[in-house]
Amino acid sequence: MERKKIAIVGVGLIGGSLALQLNEKGIAAGLIGVEASEEHAKRALELNLVDQILPLDEAVQQSEVIILAIPVDQMNQLLPQILDRISNQIVFDAGSTKEHLVELIKDHPKRGRFVATHPMWGTEYSGPQAAVKQAFENKAVVICDANDSDADAVNWVKKLYGKIGMHLLEMESGAHDLHAAYVSHISHITSFALANTVLEKEKEDRAIFEMASAGFESTVRLAKSNPAMWVPIFRQNRENVLDVLNEHISQLRKFKSCLEKENYEYLQELIENANKIRRIIK
């Protein structure tokens, strides 16, 4: 594929991990970072994630591709401004919500230069020091509303994701946000709430620390995730998240009711039903 000069806006967990892959796979003819945080900018250079840090305007001017890897609230503010400034560059995002974002720019004269994407990878850590080599490999990336983007832009972005080892899914923004609420956003809420539950009930840190099993660690790991990233996601995807959260509370109430009424036959059924997740998650 054609190497291009690339600017990454937000050199944190996602932007930094993308930078590592773009370097490794020889996709970038030069990598410019844009960072609001001076500390992150310094760290991104120290870690050789990008070649240089520039102000947004200069980065946009000097790049053929602009990647947005910033929290989704900042994305909503910045994307229209960037589209105002580009000529024929390709712009794509790596955010976790899409519907509001594409609505904001639907009538923009440069709409076609933007490709809405969501690489389904992340960890509970953040910042440039959290960047991981070989991230994204064998994970899914969702391309949303591809028909609203110019063909050359979509094709180049697809090639990029293919080259870093992701498999492509295409869907509408609305469907994406719905599925993302089910297979990603609700997991974060349950994990945050589980951490708060245990911190509230278990006053002995030492007992948690010493007794915590691998099972507890895996269910609570996401609770370490950054609120600067997650508050905007829940805000952007509020209705879908509320819908699945209501269902989740009602599912938990079934377990509660079984225990209160000592209805162990139904408890067995609830668990057998949950076991069906085996057919989907190996």
Add this chain to the structure above:
Amino acid sequence: MERKKIAIVGVGLIGGSLALQLNEKGIAAGLIGVEASEEHAKRALELNLVDQILPLDEAVQQSEVIILAIPVDQMNQLLPQILDRISNQIVFDAGSTKEHLVELIKDHPKRGRFVATHPMWGTEYSGPQAAVKQAFENKAVVICDANDSDADAVNWVKKLYGKIGMHLLEMESGAHDLHAAYVSHISHITSFALANTVLEKEKEDRAIFEMASAGFESTVRLAKSNPAMWVPIFRQNRENVLDVLNEHISQLRKFKSCLEKENYEYLQELIENANKIRRIIK
């Protein structure tokens, strides 16, 4: 440590993994399996987990140590019967709940021969084929009510756990059950309920399969756990589990209320509080 002839009652995930460790560390002078399931018995022999499978009575007679690795409801039935039959053997269990079990045998003349233990390790799989080498290493094992057991029995069991790489914690049965509800049992309920939530809401298996992130997989992994093991645990530890489950539902309602009222400041606070789990779980 002195090698002893050991019987393992229940050669499944826990019993089988213990068998592998006892063989590897040269702790057993012979391993006898006791299995209610013919299929599991056959598989345990094929996998060389134990030297032979015997009926319970013969196994008890021919062993110096009897390990109980069966669901906690069966444990309650079987332990008194086994104590009726032993002379001076050491008996210990590997179950996830303790309070009711020790209450049942508190006046048994052989109470001192029993050591109540909970090695804090497991996976979401079950049966002898789920047995794992080097399981238990660097995990905690809780020894409950050690003062109610004979010193020689406790010492030998502690040496065994030390030799397979576990670190020892001691506490009362009641405290154990409370902490276990917080750092293990509630995680399983949240994971079962999350699986049921997603299976209920997401009618497109393919979307879950393709989009499921590592985060979703880690929060839902425990939902594959065996009801034959978990229904009895929730039943035995009903009051503690209900208590922590009520707290968990109320924590989830806080997230719901934030989203309903669009109170993103409080949502931020809830997540920042959850982040405190970082000080405990690295």
